[in-house]
Amino acid sequence: xxxxxxxxxxxxxxxxxxxTVLSSTKTGENTPLPPGVAKLDPxxxxxxxxxxxxxxxxxxxxxxxxxxxxxxxxxxxxxxxxWPASSxxxxxxxxxxxILNLGGKERNSQAVISRYRPNEAISWVLTEKPKVREDWxxxxxxxxxxxxxxxxxxxxxWALGRLLYKVMRQNRVEQDLDRMLTQFKATVEGINQSSMGxx
Numbered sequence: 001x002x003x004x005x006x007x008x009x010x011x012x013x014x015x016x017x018x019x020t021v022l023s024s025t026k027t028g029e030n031t032p033l034p035p036g037v038a039k040l041d042p043x044x045x046x047x048x049x050x051x052x053x054x055x056x057x058x059x060x061x062x063x064x065x066x067x068x069x070x071x072x073x074x075x076x077x078x079x080x081x082x083w084p085a086s087s088x089x090x091x092x093x094x095x096x097x098x099i100l101n102l103g104g105k106e107r108n109s110q111a112v113i114s115r116y117r118p119n120e121a122i123s124w125v126l127t128e129k130p131k132v133r134e135d136w137x138x139x140x141x142x143x144x145x146x147x148x149x150x151x152x153x154x155x156x157x158w159a160l161g162r163l164l165y166k167v168m169r170q171n172r173v174e175q176d177l178d179r180m181l182t183q184f185k186a187t188v189e190g191i192n193q194s195s196m197g198x199x
Contacts, residue, residue, distance in 0.1 A: 003096040051181075084097075109127065
């Protein structure tokens with residue numbers, strides 16, 4: 001009888017969880033993600049991975065990176081404008097409104113943070129199609145931080161069209177990521193040198 005009661009209580013509590021992103025008003029408190037927001041179709045995604053070494057502590061790298069969705073970063077050529085759009089910031093479920101420059105065209109989208117581990121990892125998903133996810137991982141080293149980004153884009157349409165798009169776009173995506181990481185590295189190392197009195 002007690003086991004049955006416990007099971008039914010567990011079922012009820014699961015169903016009562018709110019799927020909305022804006023349920024919390026406390027800064028830094030994780031909120032539930034809408035169903036499927038962080039999932040991309042594995043049969044339709046193209047993933048590009050890049051990494052760079054930054055001569056700066058992991059805390060500074062993460063702090064600079066995590067502010068990317070709260071104000072337009074000078075080091076990311078794709079984000080034109082960014083501002084918080086939810087009552088939570090710096091946590092899973094935080095939402096930002098973005099204006100993006102994609103291939104010379106401006107587009108509105110929302111970004112939802114789907115993973116947030118301070119000084120280790122942060123991921124976000126652009127909710128408008130084509131769906132995009134950026135996964136960032138940071139690893140402290142003796143003289144700085146190794147930063148790795150996975151850029152996953154979900155391609156719609158028929159299989160041959162997706163293959164052609166992948167072939168044509170892969171080089172452009174790799175160049176964009178190289179430029180972004182180069183500018184990110186320069187920005188963080190500049191801040192680090194200034195804080196140490198070197199600039």
